[in-house]
């Protein structure tokens with residue numbers, strides 16, 4: 001087996017298949033590694049085989065990410081996961097060789113490449129309150145240095161500052177971090193949005209009192225994205241909650257609201273032109289019963305008119321650009 005430029009169409013026998021693994025190395029390359037994988041092979045075995053096949057530095061550690069959609073969302077796999085089991089859940093046409101542009105492949109990434117280094121140990125700069133002098137320059141410099149180390153979160157006491165990375169950092173949001181931050185006092189580990197969710201959840205249970213998380217920032221800073229991560233964490237903290245379904249239902253309401261209330265702006269391609277108040281309703285035991293999403297301050301004028309260099313709301317724009325006949329409805 002060897003790394004190829006992806007032109008070949010590997011064969012497979014009935015007990016094993018050839019899966020497409022694309023290495024993400026410090027030097028960008030189009031090479032890929034077609035690897036024969038059996039149903040029993042774990043991620044650890046597959047990584048080992050890929051590293052040998054691609055002649056990579058075996059003293060480094062690597063991780064394997066599953067990419068399903070062509071949009072490129074990457075799911076980090078655990079060492080014990082079995083890649084072929086995942087492949088068998090993909091559409092049949094993607095289970096044999098197909099162009100990378102269609103999605104459905106694996107990425108092999110060096111663990112120190114990007115967000116794998118979500119160091120969970122504490123650092124002095126984790127909390128801006130510990131700076132010897134708190135000036136605007138010092139604060140910005142610390143945030144900048146942390147950002148370059150892929151540390152997008154920083155505390156100011158019990159406030160979390162999130163810097164928008166403008167790209168998906170898969171390993172930052174690995175489900176294992178929900179478990180890691182569970183029942184940890186704030187500040188015990190490196191700053192993370194899951195720590196905020198966990199503290200709110202625990203305080204609600206301990207005090208049997210409502211808790212509120214306020215997300216604020218300028219347009220495009222990542223408020224909507226952060227609220228999704230919070231909901232993901234809050235719906236998975238209690239094992240009694242059927243997390244997947246509820247999380248899907250709450251987050252699934254987002255695109256519908258966004259069709260009416262979002263518009264492309266200079267700052268954000270999908271800017272929310274309304275505020276959102278999301279309530280998660282819990283039983284005393286901490287099991288979620290449901291959720292309310294309330295909208296406020298909708299920029300209604302965008303539905304009927306637009307200022308210079310501004311766009312209509314997404315749905316209006318689609319209606320305007322389509323062959324839609326208003327007499328039909």
Ligand SMILES: Nc1ncnc2c1ncn2[C@@H]1O[C@H](COP(=O)(O)OP(=O)(O)OP(=O)(O)O)[C@@H](O)[C@H]1O
Nearest residue numbers: 164166167168219220221222223224225268271272
């Ligand atoms: N934590 C994150 N990880 C990866 N990408 C992010 C993150 N936060 C924000 N982004 C990126 O930045 C874009 C803008 O973020 P988002 O829509 O959440 O901003 P916002 O503060 O809600 O903006 P607005 O106020 O205009 O609605 C997102 O579409 C996403 O691509």
